[in-house]
Structure formats: structure tokens, C-alpha cells
Amino acid sequence: MRHTIAVLVENKPGVLARVAGLFRRRGFNIESLAVGTTEREDLSRMTIVVSGDDFVLEQVMKQLNKLIEVIKVSDVSKNSVERELVLIKVAANPQNRGEIIEIASIFRGRIVDVARDSFVIEVTGDEDKINAFIDLMRQYGIKEVARTGKISMQRGSKALQV
Amino acid sequence: MRAADAIVKALEKEGVKHIFGIPGGAIIEVYDALFDSEIRHILTRHEQAAVHAADGYARATGKTGVAFATSGPGATNTVTGIATAYMDSSPVVVMTGQVARSLIGNDAFQEADIAGITMPITKHNYLVTDEKQLLKIIKEAFHIASTGRPGPVLIDLPKDVTLADIEFDYPEKVDLMGYKPKYVGHPRQIKRAAELIMQAERPVIMAGGGVILSNATEELTKLAETIPAYVVTSLMGKGAIPETHPLSLGFVGMHGAKYANYAVQESDLIIAVGIRFSDRSTGRLSSFAPYAKVIHIDVDPAEIGKNVRVDVPIVGDAKLILRELIRFIQYKQRKEWEEKVEGWRKAYPLRYRKDDERVKPQYVIEKIYELQPDAIVTTEVGQNQMWAAQYFKVHYPRQFITSGGLGTMGFGFPAAMGAKVAFPEKTVVDIAGDGSFLMNIQELATCVDFGIAVKVVILNNMFLGMVRQWQELFYDERYSATCLRCKEMSFEKIAEGFGAIGMTVERPSEVEDTLKEAFEIDDAPVIMDFRVDRLENVYPMVPAGAALNEIIDKEV
Numbered sequence: 001m002r003h004t005i006a007v008l009v010e011n012k013p014g015v016l017a018r019v020a021g022l023f024r025r026r027g028f029n030i031e032s033l034a035v036g037t038t039e040r041e042d043l044s045r046m047t048i049v050v051s052g053d054d055f056v057l058e059q060v061m062k063q064l065n066k067l068i069e070v071i072k073v074s075d076v077s078k079n080s081v082e083r084e085l086v087l088i089k090v091a092a093n094p095q096n097r098g099e100i101i102e103i104a105s106i107f108r109g110r111i112v113d114v115a116r117d118s119f120v121i122e123v124t125g126d127e128d129k130i131n132a133f134i135d136l137m138r139q140y141g142i143k144e145v146a147r148t149g150k151i152s153m154q155r156g157s158k159a160l161q162v
Numbered sequence: 163m164r165a166a167d168a169i170v171k172a173l174e175k176e177g178v179k180h181i182f183g184i185p186g187g188a189i190i191e192v193y194d195a196l197f198d199s200e201i202r203h204i205l206t207r208h209e210q211a212a213v214h215a216a217d218g219y220a221r222a223t224g225k226t227g228v229a230f231a232t233s234g235p236g237a238t239n240t241v242t243g244i245a246t247a248y249m250d251s252s253p254v255v256v257m258t259g260q261v262a263r264s265l266i267g268n269d270a271f272q273e274a275d276i277a278g279i280t281m282p283i284t285k286h287n288y289l290v291t292d293e294k295q296l297l298k299i300i301k302e303a304f305h306i307a308s309t310g311r312p313g314p315v316l317i318d319l320p321k322d323v324t325l326a327d328i329e330f331d332y333p334e335k336v337d338l339m340g341y342k343p344k345y346v347g348h349p350r351q352i353k354r355a356a357e358l359i360m361q362a363e364r365p366v367i368m369a370g371g372g373v374i375l376s377n378a379t380e381e382l383t384k385l386a387e388t389i390p391a392y393v394v395t396s397l398m399g400k401g402a403i404p405e406t407h408p409l410s411l412g413f414v415g416m417h418g419a420k421y422a423n424y425a426v427q428e429s430d431l432i433i434a435v436g437i438r439f440s441d442r443s444t445g446r447l448s449s450f451a452p453y454a455k456v457i458h459i460d461v462d463p464a465e466i467g468k469n470v471r472v473d474v475p476i477v478g479d480a481k482l483i484l485r486e487l488i489r490f491i492q493y494k495q496r497k498e499w500e501e502k503v504e505g506w507r508k509a510y511p512l513r514y515r516k517d518d519e520r521v522k523p524q525y526v527i528e529k530i531y532e533l534q535p536d537a538i539v540t541t542e543v544g545q546n547q548m549w550a551a552q553y554f555k556v557h558y559p560r561q562f563i564t565s566g567g568l569g570t571m572g573f574g575f576p577a578a579m580g581a582k583v584a585f586p587e588k589t590v591v592d593i594a595g596d597g598s599f600l601m602n603i604q605e606l607a608t609c610v611d612f613g614i615a616v617k618v619v620i621l622n623n624m625f626l627g628m629v630r631q632w633q634e635l636f637y638d639e640r641y642s643a644t645c646l647r648c649k650e651m652s653f654e655k656i657a658e659g660f661g662a663i664g665m666t667v668e669r670p671s672e673v674e675d676t677l678k679e680a681f682e683i684d685d686a687p688v689i690m691d692f693r694v695d696r697l698e699n700v701y702p703m704v705p706a707g708a709a710l711n712e713i714i715d716k717e718v
Contacts, residue, residue: 010340014289018281025282055467062464068286068306071340162339 002031003057004080004152006160007046007064008072011037015069019046022067028052028060032149043071043162047151074160076152085124085148087112088134091141092119100140107133118143126150165293166191166324169257170199172300175332178228180204180219180583182212186232188259188272191324193230204583204612207604209236211576213243213314214602217252218577221563222538223584224377226308227252232259234272237318238279242570244314245283249567250398251375253312255303262322263291277318285313293326298333305336310343311462312375343461347476347483355433355457355474356490362431362455364499365391368414368443371398371566372436372460373480374559379403381484382435388491391433392503394422396443397551398566399436404557411507415443416704417548420510423702423710425503426451434458436480439469440567441706449709459483510702512552515718520695521670523621527553529674530591530619534681537589538581540564540574542598544628546621547574548700550593572601578616579609589617589681596622597646599653606660609687617680618689620653623696631699635714657689666691 009015016035023030031049038045050060057075064073092100097119104111104121107129113120123133127150134145154160163171169192173181182204185193196203206212209231216227231240237258247254261270277289286306288299296319303315359365367389373382382402386393386409393403394414403410411422423445426432432454437443444450447469458465458472459480466475476483514524523545530537531554539554540563541547547564556562563581565573578592592599599620609616621627630644657664663686667676673692680688702715 013291014277014281017278021281059464059468066462066464068338068341 001053002049002051003075003077004082004150005048005050005061005064006074006076006152007048007070008038008160008162009044009046010069010071011042011044012069015044018067018069019064022063023050023060026059026063028056034149034151036151045160047149049150071162072160076154079156080152080154082126082150082152083124084127084130084150085122086130086134087146088121088123088137088142089144090119090121090137091117091143093117096140100137103136109133163328163330164191164195164324165296165326165328166195168297168328168330169300169319169324170195170201171330172297172332173201173228174199176300176304177225181228181230182206182215182219182580183230184209184212184232184236185230186236186259186272188233188261188321189230189236189257189319189324190259191321192257192259192319204579204608206576206608208602209239210243210572211579211602211605211608213240213254213256214246214570214573214576215580215583216254216256217243217247218540218563218580219584220247220252220254220580221577222560222581224560225253226304227254227580229254229256230258231256232272233261233276234274236272237276238274241279241283244280244316246565246568246570246573247314248283248285250565251312251371252314253307254314255307256314256316258316258318259324260289260318260320263320264322266320276316280316283314284316287316287318289318290320290323293323293328296323296328297331301333302336302338306338306341310341311372344477345461345479345482347459347478347486349486351474351476352483352486353490355476356487358431358455358457358474359389359433359491360494363496364429365389365431365433365496366425366429366454367391367393368395368426368432368434368437369393369399369402370396370435370437373399373402376436376461376480377559378435378481378484379559381481381488383407385484385488385491388488388493390493390496392425394418394426396437396440396566397564400551400562401556401559405555406557411503413551415445415710416706417552417700417702419512419552420702420713420715421503421506423704423713424506427709427711428502429454432456435484436460438465444469445704445710445712446707513718514698517695518670521667521673521692523549523623523692523694523698524553525670526619526621526673526692526694527593529677530593531555533674533677534589534591537591538563538578538585540578540581540590540592542574542592542594543569543571544595544598544626545623545631545700546593546595546598546627548628549621552700554593571598575599575602575616575618576605578618579605579614582614582616591617591619594618594620595627596620596624596653597626603656606657606662606687606689610661613685614687615684616687618687620689620691621694622653622691623694623698624648625696628700634699635703636705653689653691657687662687662689664689664691666693668693
């Protein structure tokens with residue numbers, strides 16, 4: 001079972017190491033982790049995807065809450081908008097360029113760089129969509145993939161705030 | 163004001179009276195400032211001992227203990243001390259020197275990333291990168307260490323920070339967005355707990371170190387009497403109820419009395435207070451208290467449901483919650499249960515084979531208890547610790563000081579120093595093994611230097627006794643690396659070499675007189691070397707991974 005947790009933390013050096021260390025020490029598995037600043041410059045938001053049953057989820061959330069610099073922890077696995085961004089560098093030649101552009105546009109991707117024999121394509125979406133797109137690109141020859149990891153926000157007016 | 167002077171002034175404001183530590187290049191400014199302070203500094207001979215001493219001081223008094231060390235090796239030497247305090251939730255503030263900010267990350271002389279190293283073994287820690295934050299950090303550190311579930315906090319002080327010129331504006335209050343411990347228990351949960359208690363026919367209270375940390379021993383005893391319920395404790399919970407109380411069954415778990423373990427296994431309700439259900443207390447979890455519902459009271463929500471399934475969780479301070487809970491309880495006689503437990507108590511007392519020739523370690527502890535029932539007792543780790551826990555009946559909180567969670571050999575002696583510094587008028591006894599005592603033996607110098615008159619009782623079996631016991635019982639007597647063969651070694655002479663008093667006891671008939679003589683000395687540390695029966699084992703014993711009622715015992 002996979003869970004997505006949103007964590008509001010103080011924007012201070014060492015906080016990421018503390019969170020990552022906690023996961024390692026307690027034997028929790030991080031599948032992805034994304035961090036960025038928020039509307040307040042003293043706060044950062046982490047989105048962590050963790051695998052495990054409900055018991056593991058409960059422990060993860062409780063242990064995170066014990067960290068002094070962690071301000072709020074919320075399970076955002078359900079009823080959420082989830083997005084990930086990927087940059088893919090894919091090999092291209094005059095014969096398949098058109099095809100690649102077409103597939104990218106079906107995925108609402110954007111060609112953000114064009115070279116003589118490659119494209120860099122940007123795609124956003126949920127994990128399944130990104131995986132599907134990467135799979136489709138394999139046939140052309142993927143040179144590089146960079147994914148941000150998932151970020152997530154619950155639908156509706158309720159907000160994760162201090 | 164020089165930041166170093168501000169640090170010392172801040173410590174004075176926090177009410178610090180004693181600091182344990184060792185100076186060095188990176189923390190020399192702070193020591194310079196300390197020279198003019200009223201705070202008494204105890205120069206230990208190893209930084210590990212400084213933290214254990216601060217920890218022992220904290221456990222004996224309830225006040226936050228403070229230790230100093232320099233950068234690099236000084237700081238890394240504190241690690242075992244910090245981990246010990248962390249596992250047993252002891253409030254300690256450790257301040258370490260660090261190389262100057264411009265040198266951090268350069269592998270400078272005596273540089274170690276102690277904030278990184280201690281991240282998983284501190285409640286929180288700080289590297290001070292901005293001198294303007296220094297006083298706020300000290301204020302926060304003392305607040306975090308001593309509130310909620312207490313624990314060690316480390317502050318790493320770069321040398322140039324301690325030299326900086328700052329304003330002394332010590333904050334009055336702490337406001338941490340992410341740290342707001344919850345103390346008041348949920349009223350509905352408390353009522354639900356009371357209902358379960360009133361329904362229970364075989365209730366047992368399991369009390370842990372949290373009862374002592376929250377000063378809730380009176381409330382706990384009153385709850386036990388009101389229900390009435392038998393009380394078992396963890397090792398850390400010894401003192402949560404006087405062990406002489408008729409409802410006390412002593413400590414539970416691997417080396418607890420049979421009647422304590424049977425009571426837990428047969429109970430239909432466990433009322434767990436400030437206890438974290440460690441494997442040493444529960445035995446095999448899948449067979450733990452199979453008929454019992456569980457009420458769990460703890461200030462740390464992460465402990466609730468971590469090991470044992472809980473029916474009624476109550477997050478908050480034990481003292482406040484127990485006070486509320488008692489209001490809803492009416493006395494209800496449970497005669498059948500009482501008879502059952504008293505039957506076990508009678509049938510399976512703690513016992514050992516008496517001997518006229520060889521000194522039995524249990525006998526030594528019985529005699530200490532007889533002569534000095536009010537002494538503060540610290541222990542090392544292993545057989546000495548278990549015999550002390552079995553045969554010394556603790557009757558007030560903070561009387562029994564032991565490394566329960568981490569199981570640190572070498573803890574008891576410096577912890578005894580800390581307790582003795584806090585209570586110079588009290589008798590403080592470290593019950594030690596020969597292996598453990600060697601691990602911080604250098605502190606004899608500290609004791610002599612500062613006139614810290616602790617008593618060390620070495621139960622000397624020339625073995626790493628507990629490991630040897632396991633090898634005897636579970637490894638076909640293959641005594642791999644457990645024999646500390648040193649018949650020629652004399653702890654008496656070592657003590658004398660340090661300027662302390664040493665005594666050697668080889669016969670049971672000498673035990674009592676030697677202890678009496680030692681307890682009359684109050685101006686010097688006394689080291690008593692009891693040459694005990696080398697092959698004596700700790701019984702009863704629940705093997706690791708067995709259920710609490712699967713007990714090995716030996717005929718006497």
C-alpha cells in the first residue's frame with residue numbers, strides 16, 4: 001500500500017537530513033520525496049510517498065510529528081490532485097520526429113529543447129501518465145530522464161496551514 | 163558581551179548549578195567564562211562519563227543535567243552518553259565546541275560533524291551558525307530537553323561564535339511552531355478507561371519510567387489502591403510504587419519475578435502508564451497478555467500502538483491523567499484474582515541457593531538493602547543490574563538509576579557521581595560488575611579529585627557474566643570471549659593507586675562488616691571488590707523471543 005504524506009517543515013538547514021534520517025532509522029521506505037518552499041518563506045513543504053500498511057503510515061506520521069522542526073503532517077493519499085513533472089531527453093531522427101511530437105502532444109507535453117538528433121520533452125501529470133509516456137518513448141531511445149517526484153494537494157477549500 | 167560569557171550567564175539563568183565536562187581548544191572560551199561563575203564544574207576524565215554524570219544528576223533530581231565537551235574526539239566521546247540518555251528519556255543538555263565557522267567542512271583539526279552524528283540520538287540538536295540566535299537556542303534547548311517526553315539536546319558551538327560580541331537579551335519564553343506537547347488527557351478517553359477498569363476482573367497496572375518523569379508516583383499508588391490493582395513496573399519504572407507496597411509485584415519481563423510475569427499474562431486489563439512495551443518487558447509480543455484489553459497512557463503519542471495493540475489510548479501527562487482517572491473509579495473487591503496472585507507470590511518467590519563458602523551476589527545486594535534501604539542505587543549493565551533490580555526493593559522515585567534502554571556498561575559509576583554531586587548527604591551506591599566497572603574506571607580520579615564519596619560494589623565474577631550465562635544456557639557452554647581472567651588484578655590496589663579506598667571480600671562472613679565499614683566512610687570513594695560465585699546465574703529468566711510465562715528457573 002502506498003501513501004502520500006504532505007509535511008510542513010521549518011525552512012532551515014538540516015531539516016531534510018533529519019526527515020530522511022528518520023525514515024532510514026525506523027526502516028520506513030521512501031518511494032519519492034519532493035521539497036519546495038511555500039507561500040511563507042520560513043516554511044517548506046515536503047511530499048513523501050511511503051509504502052507500507054496502515055500501521056506503518058501511523059508510525060511514520062507520529063514519528064515525523066515528533067521532529068521539532070516539523071509543523072504539520074497530513075495524509076493526502078485520497079481526494080487529492082497529484083502531479084509529477086518529468087523531463088525526458090529522447091533520441092530523434094528526421095523519420096520519427098513527427099511521430100514523437102504527435103505522441104508528446106497527446107500527452108499534453110511540450111518540446112522544450114530541440115537538437116539535431118534529440119528532443120527534451122516536458123510532461124506533467126500523475127504517475128501513471130508519466131510512466132505511460134516514458135514507456136512510449138523507449139522505442140525511440142531514451143537518453144535521460146529526470147523526475148521531480150510527486151507533489152500533492154487535497155481538493156476543496158481546506159488547506160494545510162499553520 | 164562576549165558570547166562565551168553570555169552562554170555562562172544563560173546557564174545561570176536556567177538554574178544550572180553543576181556542569182560535568184572536559185575542556186579543549188574549541189570550547190576554551192566558554193571555560194574561560196566559566197572561571198568566574200558560581201556554577202561548579204566537575205572535571206571528569208572522559209567525556210562519556212561527563213554525559214553519564216549529567217544524566218545521573220538529571221535522573222536523581224529531575225532537573226536538566228549539563229555536560230561540556232570540546233570538538234572532534236571530545237564530542238564523539240559523548241555519543242554513548244547521549245544515546246543512553248535518549249533511550250531512557252533523560253533531560254540532558256550537551257554543549258560541544260566546534261571549529262570556527264570558516265573551517266567547518268574543511269576537515270579541520272579536531273573537527274567532527276557532531277550535529278550530524280547525534281541527529282538520531284537526540285531529541286533535538288543545534289549547530290549555532292549565527293551568534294544572534296545563540297541565546298534563543300539555549301533557551302529552546304533547555305525547554306525541549308525538560309518538557310513533554312524529556313530527552314537530550316546538543317548544542318554545537320563554533321569557536322568564533324563563542325568569541326563574538328552579542329547583546330545579552332535572554333528570551334523569557336519559547337515559541338516553537340512544531341513543538342507543543344499535549345499534557346491534558348482527553349476526558350472522553352479517560353471515562354472510557356474508567357469503564358474498562360470497573361469491568362475488569364483481573365486488572366494489572368504496568369508502570370514505566372514515565373511515571374517517575376512526571377512525578378506521578380503518588381497518583382499511581384493511589385490508583386492501584388483505589389481499584390485495587392497489582393502493579394508491575396519496567397526496569398525504568400522501579401520506584402513508581404514503593405516495592406514494599408502489598409500491591410507491588412516488582413519489575414516484569416526477562417528477569418522479573420514469576421508472579422509478576424504470570425499476573426501480566428493472566429490479566430484481563432493492562433493499564434499501561436508511561437511505559438513503552440520494550441521487548442525486555444513484554445517477551446514475545448504475539449503471546450503478550452493474550453486475554454487483556456490495554457489502556458495506554460503516555461505523553462508521547464508515537465509510543466501508543468507502536469508495539470502493543472491498544473484499546474484506549476490516552477495522550478498526555480501521567481500525573482494529570484491519573485488524577486482525573488481516579489475520580490471515576492470505585493473500589494471493587496476482586497477476591498479470586500487476589501488469591502491467585504498471592505498464591506503465585508507465595509509459590510514462586512525470588513530465591514537463590516545460600517552458601518557459606520562462596521559469596522553469592524544476591525546476598526551482597528540483600529545486605530546493602532538491609533543496611534542502606536534509603537541509598538540511591540545506580541547499576542551497571544548485565545547480571546549486576548538484574549540482581550540489583552531483583553533484590554534491592556526501591557521505595558521512592560529516582561532512587562534506582564540504571565541504563566534500561568541502551569544497556570550501557572560503564573554507566574553506573576559516572577551516574578553515581580552525578581547523583582552524589584546532586585545529593586552529597588545521601589549514600590550513593592553503584593552496583594557493578596567487574597566488566598562494566600572497567601569501562602569507566604578512570605572516573606576514580608574524578609571522585610578523588612572532587613571528594614565525591616560514592617560506594618562501588620563490584621560483584622566480581624571475572625566474567626562478562628550475562629553473556630556467559632547466555633553461552634551456558636543457549637550455546638552449549640562455549641564461552642567465547644567472556645572470561646575476564648585477571649585473578650592477579652586487584653581492584654583494591656587500583657583504588658588505592660587513584661587515592662581512593664579499596665576493599666576485597668572473599669568470604670560470605672566478611673560481607674556485612676565490609677559494607678558497614680564502607681558505609682561509614684563519607685569523605686572518600688570506596689571500591690569494594692566482592693569475589694562472588696563465578697557461575698551464579700540470574701533466575702528466573704524468560705529467554706529472548708519467548709512468552710512471558712515461558713520461564714526458565716533453577717531448583718534451589
